[in-house]
Every structure is written in C-alpha cells, then in structure tokens.
Amino acid sequence: MSRLELRHVRKAFGGLDVLGDISLSVGAGEFVSILGPSGAGKSTLFQLLTGAEHGEGEMLFDGMPLDDHGRHFAFMPQRDALMPWRRILDNTTLGLEVQGVKRKAARARVAPLFAEFGLAGFERHFPAQLSGGMRQRAALLRTVVQERDMLLLDEPFGALDALTRAAMQRWLEQMWRHHRWTALLITHDVREAVFLSDRIYVLSARPARVLREIRVPLPRPRDPSAAQQAGAVEAEILDILLNPQPSKGHDHD
Amino acid sequence: MVSSSPSRPRQFAGLFAKAAPAVMSVGLLLVAWELYANYSGIKPTILPAPSRVFEQAMLNREALIDNAIPTIRATLIGFACSLGAAFALSMLVDFFQPLRRALFPVFIVSQTLPLVAIAPLVVLWFGFGLMPKVMLVALVTFFPMLVALVQGYEATEVEIGQMLRAMGAGRWRIFMLARLPSALLYFFAGLRISITYAVVGAIFAEYAGAAKGLGIYMLNAKNNFRPDLVLAAVGVSAALTLILFGLTALLQRLAMPWERIGRQPAGQGR
Structure with missing residues (x-):
C-alpha cells in the first residue's frame, strides 16, 4: 500500500x-x-x-x-532553480532532456500543460520576465512532467x-x-x-x-x-x- | 509576445547621450593639449600638438596600417590560443579540484613576471617571428580568463545542481547544462579585461624585437626623434583596443539575450 x-x-x-x-x-x-x-x-x-x-x-x-x-523522484528545490538563460519552455523540458527525450518530443509533451499551469503565452519568455508565482508554477511544471x-x-x-x-x-x-x-x-x-x-x-x-x-x-x-x-x-x-x-x-x- | 527593443533612432539617441560625457572630456583634454603645445613655446620634437600628430598620422597612414596588421594578427592569434588553453584548463580544474591547488600558484607566479624582462628573453628564444608575440599575448591574458571561468563555474546556483543530480544527470551533463552557462557573465567580464591587456602585450613583444609591428614602429619613431609618430602609433593601438573592447560587448549582447530581455518584466500578477 x-x-x-x-x-x-x-x-x-x-x-x-x-x-x-x-x-x-x-x-x-x-x-x-x-x-x-x-x-x-x-x-x-x-x-x-x-x-x-x-x-x-x-x-x-x-x-x-x-x-x-x-x-x-521528481525533485522541486527551494526557490525555483529556473535557469535564467533558458526560455520557460526549455526550462520545463529540462528533466525530459536529461532523461534522453529528444527536444522536439519533450516540447510536444510539455506544451499542452502550459494552459493548466497558467503559463500559456509565456513559453518564449525568460524566467526573469515572470512573477514569483509564475516562476513557481513553471518549476512545478518542470517537476511533474518528468512523470516520476x-x-x-x-x-x-x-x-x-x-x-x-x-x-x-x-x-x-x-x-x-x-x-x-x-x-x-x-x-x-x-x-x-x-x-x-x-x-x-x-x-x-x-x-x-x-x-x-x-x-x-x-x-x-x-x-x-x-x-x-x-x-x-x-x-x-x-x-x-x-x-x-x-x-x-x-x-x- | 516579447516586447520589441526600442526603435533604432531612439537607440542611437540613447547611445549618444551615454557617450557624450566621454567625448566631451576627451575633447577638452585635446583642446588643452593643443593650446599648450602652440602657445607655451615647447618644441614639437618634445611635445607635438594633437593636430600635428593627426596630420602626421594621415601622411604616414600606409606605414601605420602596414605595421598595425602584424600587431592585430599577433593579438588575435595569441588571444585565441590563450582562450583555448584557459577553457581546457578551467574544465580540468573544475573536474579535478586538487589540480587547482597544484596549478594556481604557478599561474600566479607567471603573472608577477615583469614583461620588460620577459619580452626580450622570449624574443631571444623564439626569434623575431610571430611566435614570441603570440606567447606574450597568451601569457598576459591567460590567467584572467582562467580565473574568470573557474569562478564562473562555481557561481552555479547550488539548487540547480541538486535538481539536475536528482534528475539523473552526471557530472558532464551538469557541467554542460548548468556550470558552463552560469559562467558566461564571468567569462565576458574576464574577456573585457584581458582583451585590453592583449594589445599591450603584443606591442611589448614587438618593442623587444620584430621586423614589423606597432611596437617596433614606436621604437624606431622614438629613435628618430619623432614623438608625433610615436603618439600616432599610440592612437592606433588605443583605437584597436577600443574596437576589440566594443566587439566583446557586442558579442556578449548576442550571446546572452536573456540579460537584455529579462530586464523587461512581462508577467502580470500572482
């Protein structure tokens, strides 16, 4: 159990x-x-x-x-640990990339979740452009999409x-x-x-x-x-x- | 989507406003110099007026260009070698920390060597060709680049490393995904510092002995009692350094778009 x-x-x-x-x-x-x-x-x-x-x-x-x-485990650290040099889309695919998923396939898996996470339209933004709450939602998206x-x-x-x-x-x-x-x-x-x-x-x-x-x-x-x-x-x-x-x-x- | 950058004319206006104080202070200095050289009765063979320096530079522009080319070549090749070596060693040091303690003292000592003493020796050992210039440029620029890179790797956010490890990334993956990009800001800071050393290093090497180059040109002009031509060559080397400096700034803008775009917040609320 x-x-x-x-x-x-x-x-x-x-x-x-x-x-x-x-x-x-x-x-x-x-x-x-x-x-x-x-x-x-x-x-x-x-x-x-x-x-x-x-x-x-x-x-x-x-x-x-x-x-x-x-x-x-999919691990979400204190603070968001978003990489400032990656756009939000590429930040959220990070875990999949590490698992060896091809970039295109990883993006296809992440993209449909943006709306649910309140991030639709911000895929191409850099983390510094987002508010604290949005950054945390992006970090959580990056975490759950690993499907651990x-x-x-x-x-x-x-x-x-x-x-x-x-x-x-x-x-x-x-x-x-x-x-x-x-x-x-x-x-x-x-x-x-x-x-x-x-x-x-x-x-x-x-x-x-x-x-x-x-x-x-x-x-x-x-x-x-x-x-x-x-x-x-x-x-x-x-x-x-x-x-x-x-x-x-x-x-x- | 991302708000577009300000329109061109406004960008230039902003650039002009930023440059104005520098242009004015340099201009003022030149005017004062010009007045002093013309009205104090000092001989032009001691202190030529800037107008004379400019005039002579124009008259001798072919020789100046001819001598600037080897200097540029030595600077660029030497700097490229130094960059390559700094990158390779910084990675080695990052992966094998004990190497740092073994190597850094040697590099620090290399930075304390007086260039005046080393330049003639390097020329003595390696001749009047390109080799000794490249080596001296590399010697003066290598250490600042190495330190910048090693520090940059260490500036990686601890939590990003933890997260990547939890994702299953190995050391190499973590290096490529996190440590290298984290070092970019430090890398460009180091680049700006060492590019200014690079030209000086090349000129020093030529001064100690060369067939052609701004350094040897300055030496010859001085020996012929032509301070105006020495200063003309100094002007060329200064311009060269400024151009290289500007190029690194441009390169940084291109390589780090998030530094620019990231400053304009777009997210709203929560």
Missing part, C-alpha cells in the same frame, strides 16, 4: 546528528507533509532520497531498497510573498485533486501543511525525530468553510512544535 517507507533513518554530518531517527511512509496518491522548525534537517532527508547523501537505516520504495539507480513515481517538494513557496503563497497553495491543492500525485512536501508553514496534506509528520528540532503523525481530517476540496476545523488542527500542531516533550536532555527554544 505505502509506496515510500523510511525506517529508522539517521544521518550525521561530521559528528553532528542532523536526523535522529526518522520513520515515515507515503501511500500511493497521498499528499504527505514533513513539518518542522527551520534547520531541523528536513532538506537533508530529501538529499538522502535523491541519492545526494547517504545515511543509515532503511529506505524502501514499493518494498524494494532505494538505490541510486532507481530514480523514483513521486514528487518531492522542498518548501516550494517559501520565497513568495504571503498573498502569492496563499494563491499558490489553493492552486496546488486544486491541481493535486485532479492529478493525485504521490507527494512529499517539506515546509515550516503550519497552515500550508494543514491546507495541503492528507497526513503530516511533525519533526523536532535537530536531531530531527518524528514528534507526532497527524491525519488531517478535513474534507477535500479544501475550502474556507472548514476554516474552524483547520484552525483546531493548526493549533494542535503549533502546540506540539512549541512545547515538545522533553527528550534526552535536549533543550529547545
């Missing part, structure tokens, strides 16, 4: 424990968030998944150990202003309902996690451990009518983050 499964994953950098003990799972078509304080090593987890770093513990995908050869098993989203809206971020969250939720991507989102924005996720793993400060796993009980589509219910979940999570159980003599601020 669960596609991605991590069991007791740990990672230390030069004696500094970054990931204490992480166990989590993501089911097919499920939107899961990892929520934790800044600098808790959330991004390190993605580095382990994409093979950029190696840690201890078990990482399974569809029951098979993850290795560098099995490429299951699972999306890894690393604080994708962290660099946006509050209003744009809210608009992008609504847009992403709506997109997700259509496509049912299996997705793992890293964020430190409680409201964002509650709004987008089916489940949330709340992490502690470094060394990161799973403090609590929370199933978000809100109906989809997520709309403002459930704001009260969402508020209760947000309050619960904030409480966990701000008053963690004292553990192993580690102090929190």
